[in-house]
Amino acid sequence: MDSRKSIDVTAVGIMVAVCLIWAFQQIGLKSTAVFAAPVLQIGLRSGIAAMLVFALVCARRQRLEFWGRTAGLGILAGLLFAVEFFLVGEALKHTSASHVVVFLYTAPIFAALGLHGKLPSERLSAVQWGGIAVATAGIAFAFLAPQGSGQGPADLGAMLWGDGLALLAGAAWGLTTVLIRTTRLSAAPATHVLFYQLATAFLALTGAAVLAGEAGIVPSGPLLLNIAFQAVVVSFLSFLTWFWLLTQYRASQLGVFSFMTPVFGVLLGVLLLGEPLTPEFAIGTAGVVAGIVIVSAYPWLETMLAGTRSRRTPANLAAVRRRRD
Incomplete structure (x- = not known):
């Protein structure tokens, strides 16, 4: 029997805070890109967060596998994690942070498509396929609709390239979810999976930054604060909080609230970075x-409707009438 409970006021408040933190990470990377390349920043934050997670694992006296099949799958998940954030870092060079966060958070759509053929419990209903069609239409509109921000062809081309990279990052994230859900990683402690991802991303992304000649750092207060925020708050505390929520509340209900992250991302990009918000992109974002x-809410709604139908059986209705009499 599933002991996880329905979301309450506490869960909603925590999810609002977590989604706001996740939205802010792209804003922080974009605003400090002049001091260090985003890919390098993500690599460094991953290394710091990996050490924090490892310390937590040791404090709990857990055994972390460094060899074997689980470790191999963990490294593969880490490589996908690194690809995701490499694409995010590159996308931030060409497009706005608000665009990146919207296209990155198409990941639930890609995960749903990948899990559809892998797990019987994750097969998509007709309603969910309709949701995927709506999201796809939103993506297409954001890409293909004429942009009203007064950009020249070169700027528009760069923006669309960045948007495409962010969309690929969302696909990589979705593929990571499929890998974790359909392999023995699903039974591994969340801290172990997170460590594999962070440690692998640290090695891969810092290496990529060095090979690309982007390992230079201009020391500054904003950069140090951002890396500390990204490592401690984003990659460590918020992820552990998310995993804790998954142990306490129903995942289908929590997943519904992930929509807040792209909304927060757009608002923060406009308010803090002065990024333009065109009507075309706003409409596309609404579709996404x-x-x-x-897609995320349907399982929750289906469960609620099933519960309502079960309470309206003839036997239950007769019992209600007897109590009234």
Whole structure:
């Protein structure tokens, strides 16, 4: 029997804070890119967070596998994690942070498509396929609709390239979810999986930054604060909080609230970075968010409707009438 409970006010408050933190990470990377390349920053934050997670594992006296099949799958998940954030770092060079966060958070759509053929419990309903169609239409509109921000062809081309990289990052994230859900990693402690991802990303992304000649750092207060925030708050505390929520509350209900992250990302990009918000992109974003909500919320709504139907059986209705009499 599933002991996880339905979301309450506490869960909603925590999810709002977590989604706000996740939205802010792209803003922080974009605003400090003049001091260090985003890919290098992500690599460094991953290394610091990996050490924090390792310390937590040791404090709990857990055994972390460094060899064997689980470790191999963990490294593979880490490589996908590194690909995701490499694409995020590159996307931030060409497009706005608000665009990156919207396209990155199409990951639930890609995960749903990948899990559909892998796990019987994750097969998509007709309603969810409709949600995917809505999200796809939103993505297409954001890409293909004429942009009203006064950009020249070169700027527009760079923006679309960055948007495409962010969308690929979302696909990589979705593939990571499929890998974790369909292999023995699903039975591994969340801290172990997180350590594999962070440690592998640290090695891969810092190495990529060095090979690309982007290992230079201009020491500054904003950069140090951002890396500390990214490592401690984003990659360590927020991820552990998310995993804790998954142990306490129903995942289908928590997933519905992921739509807040792209919404927060757009608002923060406009308010803090002065990024333009064109009507075309706003409409496309609305389609993406609506699609995510439809796909994520359907299992929750189906469960609620099933519970309502079960309470309206003839026997239950007769019992209610007897109590009234």
